[in-house]
Structures are given as C-alpha cells and as structure tokens.
Amino acid sequence: MTRRRAWAAVAVVCAALFLIGLDFTVLNVAIPDLRADLGPTLAETQWIVDGYALALGGCVLAAGALGDRYGRRRAFVTGLAVCALASVLGCTGDSPAQLVAARCGMGVGAALFMPATLSTIVYVLPDPVDRRRAIGIWAAVAGVGALFGPVVGGWLVHHYDWRAAFWMNVPVAAVVLLAALPAVPESRAPHREPLDWPGALLSSTGLLALVWAVIEAPGRGWTSAQVLGAFGAAALLITGFAVRQIRCAAPMLPVGLLRRDPVWPATLVLALMSFAMFGAMFLLTLYLQQVRGLSAWSAGLRMVPLSLGLAIGAVLGPVLARRLGARVPVADGLLLITAGFVQLAGLGADSGDPPVLLFEAVSGLGAGLLAPVATELVMSAVPAGSAGVGSALNDATRQVGSTLGVAVLGSVLATAVAEGPDPRTAFVAGLADAAVVGGTVALLAAALAWYRLPGRGPADARSPADRPSLAVRPSVK
Template identity: 70%
Template sequence: MSAAGAVTTGRPGRAERPAAGRERLRAWAAVAVVCAALFLIGLDFTVLNVAIPGLRADLGTSLAQTQWIVDGYALTLGGCVLAAGTLGDTYGRRRAFVAGLAVCALASVAGATGDGAGQLIAARCGMGVGAALFMPATLSTVVHVLPGAADRRRAISLWAAVAGVGALAGPVVGGRLVLLYEWRAAFWLNVPVAVLVAAAALLLVPESRNPAPERLDRPGAVLSCAGLLTLVWGIIEAPGRGWTDGAVLAAFAASAVLLGGFAARQLCSAAPMLPPALLRRGPVGLATLSLALMSFAMFGAMFVLTLYLQQVRGLDAWAAGVRTIPFSVGLAVGAGAAPPLARRCGARVPVTAGLLLITSGFAVLAGLRPGAGEAPVLLFQALAGFGSGLVAPVATEVVMSAVPAANAGVGSALNDATRQVGSTLGVAVLGSVLAEVSTGELPPGSAAALVLSGGGPDLAGAGPDLAEAVRQAETAFVHGMTAAAWTGGAVALLAAVFAWRRMPRRQRPAAAPVTPAPARGLVPGPER
C-alpha cells in the first residue's frame, strides 16, 4: 500500500507512524527543555546559601542584608508567580518562558558584578521575577505538548522530581563552586544555562496560549502580588524579628486584607485570574494543600539538617552538600514509582503513603542523639525523599487534570505558589522551633551559647572548658532539632489523614472540556 493510500483509507500506514513518532519525540524534547529551566529555579533557591561566609567577608554585608540577598529570590518568585501564570496564558507561554530566562540572566550578571548589598538584593529580586515568569510555563507546556494521559503522567513525575532535586542539589553545586572559585560563581552559573535553555526553547518548544483570552484582570494581579509578597515577607522575617513583632503582625494582617480583597475580586470579576470554579473542581484544594504541607516538611527538614551537618558535625559546605544526595535519590525514585501506583490504586494511596513516609522520617530524626553516626541521617533522607517523590507528581497531576488546557498556566501557577509558600513557611517555622528550644537551654552569653551561635572572640579564653561548652551546645542543638522534627512530623501526619479521607480513590483522567459560566473565567477547548 502506498503512503497516500495509507492516509486516504483512514488506516495507520507507514507514513503516519514515523510522523507520529517524530511529533512525540519533539514533545519530549520540549519537556526536557522546560525541565532544564525548572532545575535552574530549584538550584537558585539554595545555591547561594553555602556561599554566605565568602560573600560577607568580601562585601562586609550585615546579617540582615545577607538574609535579604538570599531571601529576595524566594520573596519575589512567591509573590509574582500567580500573576505571571495568567500573563503566560494570555500572551503566550513560550514568550513568557523566554522572557523570564532573559530577565534571570540579566539579573544574574548584575549580581555577579555587584559590589554592594543593595545591588545584590536587587539582582536576587530580579532573578525571582524572571523565575516567576517562566516557572508556570514549564508545567503548562508539559500539559500542552503531551495530550495523552500516560505520557502526561510520566512527564509530570519527571517535572516533580526535577523541581525537588534542583533545590536539593543547590548546596552540592554551590559548595563545589565556592571551593573552586568564589561566591560570584553562583551568579555566573545562571547566565550560560539561561541563554542555552532560551535558545533551545525557541527551537523546540511550541507556542501556546488561551485561545479566547480575556482582558487581563489588572486589579486582581496587583492584589495577588501585593498579598503574596506581604505574606512571604512576614514568613521570612518572623524567625529573626519574632512571631509577635509588630512589623511581622502588620505584614500578616495586611496580607490577609489583600488576599481577602483578591478573593472577593475573583468572585465578582468577569475574567478572574484564579477562577473560583477551579478550586471547586474535585480535590484540587486538598491536592494543593498536600503539596504545600509536603514542601513545608521537605524544605524545613533540609534547612534543619544542613545546619546540623555544618554546626554540629563540623562539615564544610561541600561535604554537607554531598551528605544530602540521598534525599535527591529517594525523591527521584519515589517520583518514578508514583504514576504506576496511582494508576493501580488511585491518588489517595500514593499521596497518603508518601506523607506517612515523611512522618516516619521525622520520627527517625526526632530520635537522633548527640554523637549519632550516619545511619539515622541517611534513613531520614531515604524515607522523607521517597515519600516526597510519591506525593509531588500525583498531587500535581490531580491539580492539572482539573484545569482546562486553555488555563494551564493558572493551574501551574497555583501549584507553584502553594509549594513556594509551603517551603518558605517550613523553613521559617521549623527554624524558629529549632532556635527557640536550643537557645532556651543555654544561659545567655555562656561559652556553650557562643559555640551554638558560631563562636566569637570570647571563646578564645574558654580554655579547658571549651570541650564541655561544645558538648552542651551539641546537646542543645539536637534537642532543638528533635522539637522541630516532631513539629514537621505532626504536620505531615495531619496532611496524611486529610489525604486518606478526601483524595480520589482512582486517578481521574485529564479534564474534559467542561464549559463553565464565562463569568468564572475558565475557557475550555483546544489551544492554538
């Protein structure tokens, strides 16, 4: 049979099969491109953490300035991602993706050449804005190029694994860069990667957008950005200032008012940024809550564990980063196991099992004692990493399956925003519990308290009492870490209970084009 005959008879012939294979290959090439950008996002969250000592020594920044150099990225990314997802749906996701990479590259150059705290803070905030532009486009592009349910599940599992591994790889990559070069290398790293990924996107990633875009809800965009920025600012500042500090309480109150105004705007707007119908679609609300609580536990635990490895075990940045590799391996393995488990048992089983594994990991960490070896740390990472890998892709698939393809950027941004707020809150809360308990056990100004805070000139005269001070500081830190672990475990266990009661028993297929009322802003139908 000729190739033409194969087409005209309606039966799949040899000409059609290679064409379909090439289209599928191009689709997976596009997935690889957006996942490379996603890895860069995760890397930038943590790559600078281990470079702080060299940065402070070079520029003479204060502790508060250093905190904002690190946290400015998370602040702007978490605050702007929801509005950025709508921009991608409206004006083109590839366009937003490439523009975001360009902004990130330019901001990284500004950071690498910066000679003051103000320039570095502005650079990190600029990097966050760039990441907010292209992060929603990563997941929405996956949904666009892979319409088949099986391929989409595999790609979302890959997306979830890359998102976690990128952040966990930050200390490893950052530690190596600092060891070989200096802190500026953490900024320069972004430039060639962003340029190469943007060029690959122009070649391999197809453009997609909402086929019937509404006018951008500018008041909604302003309210969402202001509300999320204020909320994330309060979360970041609370550990240092205190949770009852006036500025922190004012930030939380302002964020409640702004986000309440955003919710009211979405209910009455003819073209809402976050359609209320989306949150009412099945278990979307619970799936986003599971992602937020999983991020709370994972990032909070890794923050505490990194401090333990460096302050108690005395490891340098590179050695501490290498010790966190088992977490990344466990997460990748869990993400690979999640889709078949979800197909067989539904979303409820892998999400609940993952959260219970995270709870078990925290129980192991809570049992850590001073002088413990490697085994408890490795076991915690294996359990928590594998559990996080089970939760992330399945909960993400639940969210994206409820979103019409035309609004994929909104669904992706909702997924990203909840994970970002959860991770920031996890670092803040577990870090505060650790600090409160550990410092509360030691007399202020004592040698042990100085050891716990990183030492100082007063330790030079400690003499033979220094060994005892180190022992007391280690004991206090481990007690604080135990309290933080029980807190994280309680959060994970509560999430597991909710997931078992409310998550679907069977994985639902991708959303059919259910037509909601136009006033709710969900636009189903094919994309262009």
C-alpha cells in the same frame, strides 16, 4: 507536533526548572565568602538570600495569568532573559543593595518562566499516560535542583569565588533559552480575555506581604508589630483578591476551581509536603554543619541520596495511582515522610551517617510518591486555557509552604538552642522538637489525603470543550 519534539520540550522546561531549584540554595554556602568580600550586615545578608524567594512567591500567580493570555513560550524565554540579566547584575555587584536587587530580579524572572514549565508539559502531551510520566519527571526535578544547590555552590566557591554562584546562571539560562526557541511551541488560552490587572496587583501584593512576614518572623518575632502587620495586610489583600475574582467578568483565577475536589485538597497537601520537606532539609543541613562539624561541601554531598529517593518515588507514584487510586501513593508518601521525621527526632550529637541516610531515603521516597500524583490531580482539573494559572497556583502554594516550613521549624529549633546551656545538646533537643512539629504536619496531611482525594487514578478531568482546538494544540504523534 511529533512525540519526539514534545519530549524535547519537556526536557527544555525541566532544565529551566532545575535552574530554579539551584538558585534557591546555591548561594547559601557562598555567604561566608560574600560577607568577607562586601561586608553586608546580617539583615542585608538575609535579604540577599531571601530576595529570590520573596519575588518568586509574590509574582508567580500573576505571571502564570500573563503566560495564559500573551503566550507561555513568550513568558518562558522572557523570564530566562530577565534571570540571566539579573545574574549579571549580581556577579558584577559591588554593594549589598545591588545584590539584593539582583536576587529579586532573578526571582521575578523565575516567576515568569516557572508556571510555563508545567503548563507547557500539559499542552504538548495531551495523552494522560505521557503527561503523568512527564509530571513525575517535573516533580523530581523540582526537588532535586534545590538539593544540588549546596553541592554546586560548594564546588564553585571552592574553585572560584562567591560570584560564580551568579555567573553560573548566565550560560545555563542562555543555552536553555536558545533551545526553547525551536523546541517549545507557543501556547495560550484559546479565547484570550484581558488580564485582570487589579486582581494581579492584589494577588502579587498579598503574596509578597505573606512571604515577607514568613521570612521575617523568625528574626523579628512572630508577635512583633511588623510581622503581625504584614500578616494582617496579606489577609486583607488576599481576601480582596478573592472578592475581586468572584465579581470580575474575566477573573484571573476562577474561584470555582478552588472549590472543586480534588483541587483544594491536592493543593493543600502539596503545600504541607513542602512545609515538611523543606523544613527538614533546612534542619538537617544545620545539624550536619553545626553539630557534626562538616563543611558546606560535605554536608551538601550527604543530601544527594534524598534526590535518589525522590526520583524513585516519582516513578512509582503514578504507577500506584493508576492501579490503586490517587489517595494511596499520596497518603502513603506522607506517612513515609512522617516516619522520616521520627528518625530525624532520634538523631544524636554523635550519630553517624547511616541514620541520616535512612531519613533521606524514607522521606525522599515519600515525597517522590505523592508530588507527581497530587500535581496531576490539580492540573487535570484545570481548563486548558488556564493551565498557566493552574501551574502558578501549584507553584505559589508550594513556595509559601516551603518558606513557612523553614521559618516555623527553624524558630522551634532556635528557641531550644537559645534556652540550652550546651549548644550541641540544645541543638539536638531543638531538632527533636522541630521534628515532632514537622511529623505532625505530615501526618495531618496524610489524613486529609486519605479522606479527600479520589480512590481511583487521577483522570483527565477536562471536557472536550475545555481543550484548545487543533489550530491551537498540534497533535502529538
């Protein structure tokens, strides 16, 4: 494989990743028009929005294992096709139930192709320098897509209607799918073992129960019987999955991988970063709209500078890791996120744009510094034949972290608003309380990164025996 084709494959999979980010948030600003048209209840509205995250978070680990065994490009194009078909179901839907089904279908499609994005990058770029650069791009795109969702959604709703948020996926997914056929090479584990179907079922149901509980907790109450029951079921199912992987002759997720340094600390750091950043983005969007009275379009535009910080940090992070060690950009990035939360806690009801933009610049730079370095640490420790599962592990922990961040910080904010006599004053107080929680999480993650991550740059931890043969991986020129 030529170097040009390798980078063409990177461009294609990153385009698909951008679509995933858009789909997380593009529908948020279309909800008022959607409710006026179809009249869903509040509970139905929540599931129209959250069905995507539920299906993606629940299925991604099993989908990564499927890609390793049956072909990552096959999983990639199948996922894109499922996402496009589900989007057609959504944009032609005339009932809330149909939209919930469409969003869940889109999430299943995204779960199929999301692990293939990162595992394809690892496959086509065996050179560590090129791979780190590409993972930096991947990490930046993963965050930027979600940030642009409200901007794109606001523009579509303004010029068309809420159905355009679904129609948008169809041509984009079709173009990316057609581009993937010549650009993305097929890859799979060199020694294909049968899929551990009981393990796949346990992981999917366990993650589905966990994500459902996190999504429902703010509305039903963290101590409600349904939420506690779902958390308990998730704990039992995930424990059963772990036991199954220990005893299974061909495990879907090698448990020994999770015991390695730096896999478990890097994975946990990524989850905590997602908790802090997605929670902060949720809080800031509400602040701009409910306290400052901005439209969804205007609020979305003010989130764009955060993407610039992400992009700059994603370039600098791997450079710092090579020179100073992985712990430096990861821990420093988390300290910058902590500083951003200090800035967020100081926002008042009449604060203008400068303090908001300062928060975005500082926290965005911090997230950009750490995300590619921590991701590279995880992927470097994963055997080449399990790259899809390694990517899915990275995706699943980020998804759970981001969902938990929105739920926990949103609950802290909602508690303060419910108890305050003046809505705007109570909101600002709740924002400060939530920022303290988010900043504390980021600070604890920084300490974990400093003490558990390596003090030198992330190296390619795979032995030659772990790599595919030349018959499986074409050389890159």
